[in-house]
Amino acid sequence: xxxxxxxxxVLLLPLLAGCFGAMGVPLPExxxxxxxxxxxxxxxxxxxxxxxxxxxxxxxxxxxxxSLKASLAPIADSKDRSLRSDAARLHLLIGYCWERLGxxxxxxxxxxxxxxxxxxxxxxxxxxxxxxxxxxNVPGEDPAKRKKGAIKALERGANFPIQMDTxxxxxxxxxxxVRQPAVxxxxxxxxxxxDIRHHAYAALDEYYQEKLAYRIFDFLVSISGGRDENRSxxxxxxxxxxxxxxxxxxxxxxxxxxxxxxxxxxxxxxxxQEKYKNxxxxxxxxxxxxxxxxxxNPASSCLPMLIQxxxxxxxxxxxxQFVFRLEGVHFLHIDSLANPDVISVGGSLWPGPLLLVYGxxxxxxxxxxxxxxxxxxxxxxxxLMAFMMPVLLVVILKGLPAAFILYWLLNxxxxxxxxxxxxxxxxxxxxxxxxxxxxxxxxxxxxxxxSSPSPAPPREALDKISQGTRPRRKKKKR
Numbered sequence: 001x002x003x004x005x006x007x008x009x010v011l012l013l014p015l016l017a018g019c020f021g022a023m024g025v026p027l028p029e030x031x032x033x034x035x036x037x038x039x040x041x042x043x044x045x046x047x048x049x050x051x052x053x054x055x056x057x058x059x060x061x062x063x064x065x066x067s068l069k070a071s072l073a074p075i076a077d078s079k080d081r082s083l084r085s086d087a088a089r090l091h092l093l094i095g096y097c098w099e100r101l102g103x104x105x106x107x108x109x110x111x112x113x114x115x116x117x118x119x120x121x122x123x124x125x126x127x128x129x130x131x132x133x134x135x136x137n138v139p140g141e142d143p144a145k146r147k148k149g150a151i152k153a154l155e156r157g158a159n160f161p162i163q164m165d166t167x168x169x170x171x172x173x174x175x176x177x178v179r180q181p182a183v184x185x186x187x188x189x190x191x192x193x194x195d196i197r198h199h200a201y202a203a204l205d206e207y208y209q210e211k212l213a214y215r216i217f218d219f220l221v222s223i224s225g226g227r228d229e230n231r232s233x234x235x236x237x238x239x240x241x242x243x244x245x246x247x248x249x250x251x252x253x254x255x256x257x258x259x260x261x262x263x264x265x266x267x268x269x270x271x272x273q274e275k276y277k278n279x280x281x282x283x284x285x286x287x288x289x290x291x292x293x294x295x296x297n298p299a300s301s302c303l304p305m306l307i308q309x310x311x312x313x314x315x316x317x318x319x320x321q322f323v324f325r326l327e328g329v330h331f332l333h334i335d336s337l338a339n340p341d342v343i344s345v346g347g348s349l350w351p352g353p354l355l356l357v358y359g360x361x362x363x364x365x366x367x368x369x370x371x372x373x374x375x376x377x378x379x380x381x382x383x384l385m386a387f388m389m390p391v392l393l394v395v396i397l398k399g400l401p402a403a404f405i406l407y408w409l410l411n412x413x414x415x416x417x418x419x420x421x422x423x424x425x426x427x428x429x430x431x432x433x434x435x436x437x438x439x440x441x442x443x444x445x446x447x448x449x450x451s452s453p454s455p456a457p458p459r460e461a462l463d464k465i466s467q468g469t470r471p472r473r474k475k476k477k478r
Contacts, residue, residue, distance in 0.1 A: 026160060026174030027118050035122065036177055036191050038093055043188045046100045058101055065097040088117030095126065100184040104130050104138065108149075121160060121176040121196050128153035128203065133183040151207050158200035161399065164344045171339045173197030201324035201338065213318030221325070233329045233337065237403060240318075241410035244311055245418070252415060256422050265290060319404045326403050337403035351394050354402060358409040359390040365416035366390075 027035070045060045072090040075083040095110030108130055114123040128150045135146035157176070165172045176196035180189045208214045217236060221227060224235035268290055276283035319326075326338040333353060334341055341352035351359075366386045397405060 025118050026163065027121055027176075029175060031118070032122075032175055032177065032193060035089065035092070035119070036193070038089075039096055039177065039191060040188075042093065042096055042100060046184070047187070061097055061100050065094060065101075068094050068097065085117055085119075088114040088119045088123075092119050092123055092126070095123075096184070099126070099130060102184075104134055104183075115156070121157060121174055124153045124157040125176050125178055125196065125199070128157065128200075129179065129182040147207070151204065154200045154204050154207075157196050158204065160196055162197070162340055162342065162349070164349065170335065171342070198327065201327065204321075205324040208321040211321050213314060214321045217318055217322040218325075227325065230329055233326060233403075234331060234406075237407050238410060240315060241407055241414060244315060244411060245414040248311060249418065252418055256419055315407060316400075316404055319401060319407065323401055323403070326401065329403075331402070331406065334402045337406065338401055340399050341402040341405055342398060349398075351398050352402075354405055354409065355394055355397060358397075358405055358412065359394040361409060361412050361416070362390040362393060363387070365412060365419075 042061070042064060045064050048060050068090055072087060072094065075087050075090075078084060078087065091110045091113040095107045095114075098104070098110060099107040108127055111123045111126045111130070114120060115127070117123075131146045131150035131153065134141045135143040135150065158173075160174050162171050162173060164170075173196045175193045176199065178192045178194050178199060180192060209218075217240070220236035220239050221232045224239070225232035269287060272283060272286045272290065276286060323338045327336050329337045331337060331354075340349075341354045342349040343352045344350075363386060366389070397408075
């Protein structure tokens with residue numbers, strides 16, 4: 001049950017957080033150079049009309065705008081891939097013409113037409129910078145709405161996939177064009193080609209400083225040694241993992257008690273499956289009656305996991321909000337905890353050592369806490385799940401910041417250790433051979449002798465398991 005809920009949480013988390021990246025692909029550098037030349041051409045056209053508000057002539061820019069519109073019209077609705085790419089480039093150039101004319105809303109509409117293409121990185125940066133300009137400098141605009149649009153565009157830009165810089169051998173995001181100063185119609189100093197992830201993280205850091213999760217991470221870093229110490233950030237992640245475990249410890253204990261109660265009634269469930277193997281409806285009714293009789297709720301083991309999911313998502317968002325401060329924070333082989341833990345093999349990026357260690361920890365934790373299966377089919381499913389789920393996790397989490405992988409590794413170690421201690425204490429109370437006995441698959445039982453039938457588990461024992469095993473204190477006689 002824990003495995004199924006964990007897969008569900010991992011599948012939902014990237015979808016909720018948008019960590020699969022923005023639509024489109026990084027713009028090749030040769031096209032980036034060509035695009036910069038076309039944007040600079042628009043700047044030259046605008047400069048020919050004058051730079052000052054009083055003497056400026058918008059005629060040359062409007063003429064260039066109409067020329068671009070005429071080039072876009074025949075291919076605007078084309079299904080051809082190369083023509084669609086050209087259409088996105090023209091939308092971007094048209095948007096910049098509107099921007100130079102001071103029509104910023106029209107500019108944003110055109111930029112948004114290009115966000116789903118290979119020019120999306122540049123389009124997102126233009127949407128973000130123009131939205132910030134509208135929020136801060138244009139009367140009559142809704143600042144909160146415009147800032148929200150800027151944050152959304154920056155987040156989409158920050159989610160572009162990481163890649164290996166062949167010249168330096170280090171990880172970086174795709175290059176993107178950023179205007180200095182940020183927004184027209186001010187005169188252009190230059191167009192800069194920068195790492196989109198670094199630029200977006202730096203811009204988002206100013207917005208995120210007001211967030212509660214950001215402040216908590218910043219506080220933990222400050223009490224761990226300050227922002228200037230590399231170890232402060234590592235200790236802050238450790239403290240977050242410890243705090244999360246302390247909060248969820250009662251839920252984890254309740255989840256394990258439910259799993260153990262379900263394990264205790266498995267012999268009876270197996271008998272019902274053999275008795276009603278040809279009548280699924282009667283089997284379902286009999287199982288529900290059995291669970292009700294022994295006060296066992298099959299869904300109670302997944303409810304604590306559902307309650308823990310908001311904490312997991314909160315930590316994920318907290319790390320993403322604080323990720324700019326994690327740039328350059330190194331840990332073992334990782335140069336920056338803000339980047340994913342990946343290594344380059346044959347020109348492709350593969351999961352790194354930290355991510356593989358997490359996958360191994362997940363595999364062994366599942367083997368440790370696995371409950372005996374009622375049927376050979378369920379036993380086979382457990383074996384398959386124990387192998388496939390860590391592989392699935394490693395693939396899904398490959399694009400996340402290494403800081404989150406480090407946190408989840410610590411969280412998994414703490415959770416497994418907690419469950420190990422619970423199992424050890426329970427086995428001692430029951431007189432068993434140790435906690436690993438629970439992880440062994442169920443062996444086929446010999447049929448009982450006719451003269452000595454095997455009694456069913458006492459109801460009192462099952463009730464005790466489902467409600468916990470802490471012995472009641474005996475009242476002292478006075």
